[in-house]
Amino acid sequence: MNMSRSVGVEEELLLLDAESFEPRALSSAVLASARRGRSGTDEAFDAELQRQQLEFATRPQTRMQDLAAEIARWRAEAARHAESLGAAVAALATSPLPVSPTLSTGERYQWMQERYGLTADEQLTGGCHVHVSVDSDEEGVAVLDRIRPWLSVLLAMSANSPFWQGQDSGYASYRSRVWGRWPSAGPVEIFGSAGRYHELVQAMVATGALRDEGMIYFDARLSRTYPTVEIRVADVCLNADDTALLATLVRALVETAARQWRDDEPPSRHSVGLLRLATWQAGREGLDGQLIHPATMEPASAETVVRALFDHVRDALEDTDDLVPAQDALAEILKRGNGARTQRELLEQTGSLRDIVARCTLRTI
Template structure:
């Protein structure tokens, strides 16, 4: 069974006001001095963010336990540094982001200006193991049309600088400001993939290969396909659901490749529109059906994804868990729905953050 791992970016906030706090250095200092060997935490582009990563797992229950444990440890270290953590993909409250002290991040701030300054957004990256670069590129070519669906499931960023954006995932729209972000054309072979990456870096517009921000890419650090479309999920169980669907997509794509099934040849333009529809309405309106690229109710498109990966989910023992996760999601809503409900109930974006701090740890 393929292993799957998750990287989550969390927001550091004031425990009273809910405003983002530039405390990542202090949090990481507490991590370093804790003596528990917590090496899963890292700084991010902005000092108001903290990242952690799980280990590769085959069992989704164990993956879920590790995500919950990582969030609780992040909360403990943050409390020691005078702040709280929230699994929010954007800050509901106004913020002036502070770039972390690191040569890489300073280069990005100088090169991209306000586009980098405004990139205080938190995502969820899913790593799924592949056997080779050949298999990995074949997977990338075949999962392209389906990625807007887990993005819609994860949507958790309706607010930006104190305003309702009318989007379910505004994070994804901000993320598109990076020059290398977004969907890709078909690659066909690892050689063409590597050549495209090298050509992009050679333009001087990117610092290095680490700035290849495709919706899904071959990881430079691990033998995985890295799927990067999701908002950080408010609830850990939604993150597990997204991971399960991503693993199902990778396994299904690899089976199609081995069977000689060609990938769908949708244009990058259509894939970009599918991503926009996903960001705009999440699970509350229409999505573009991955096979036809025509609008269909979100519930029908989610069902089409589950049908598409159903064989892989059944073989891995994940099908019932995915159905249960989707049932829970339908009742409770994704993060965007929960945030808007909290604002309607309390009338306060600060209270929205407070509620999300509580829900981050379950």
């Protein structure tokens, strides 16, 4: 039994011109600046598909306070390196302002562009990936089987991409719609065993539609690199505190699922079709409408569904002393709303997409 699972977070940030707030293809220059800094920051940062993006990864942490501090640190470091180049960073999952993305260099990205065309060319989206340690692939797949219905709730909480190419998309998370264009993206079936999971992954790669296992873009998967499950369904959150809450809930969700597996409690057998609808609804409404309840697969208010997730993982939160801080953070996000609500409120106040981005750069760090 793993009572204090380690958690790591990867966040994808937008790189912007510090005056116009339009996305800028500066990832190579920012990475070079980080390497010159010699403060260990080059190990945290990495390039992404598009050069208007920068990714960072925290180290694995077992105390959520330490993880929250590291998220804040790397956001601030990213901003510092960008500032030295006349740029800024924003934790936005899509660019509110129009943008023509610039594909990163390298054989892999070139292959993706040739294979996927506009899907690759237009894919300027920022996600948040949460890694939680598991004891084995068998435990990891048992967790994947049991967290399926709850992943849409994480998307709703994190939704932070209402605007696309200069207009309101009508969605709280339009990133989730754009990301869903990849052939392997989205909810998946129940696997039942690690063997069956790996068989499916190998069969998918063998079709030739994917370059390699790195292109298995399930909403949650076994990591290829670390002994973790990787939950990939969320938008990058505007507020670092929301990222920390998301990671806290994900760890508790993984622990709850592992306990269910050890107690021989079978996973919910909701179909992929229903889970896709729940994901669509979460991306459409965020926290401002009805979601599909993970237990019943019927409509319920966003607050009811979010509180159902909290109740589902309550025991695990209590066992890691995260219950009270998570309760406070949850109350805050339900009151304030997610990044999508904040962005739309800023548009109402300012009437300007440019001003939205300017203000969101300040909220990022």
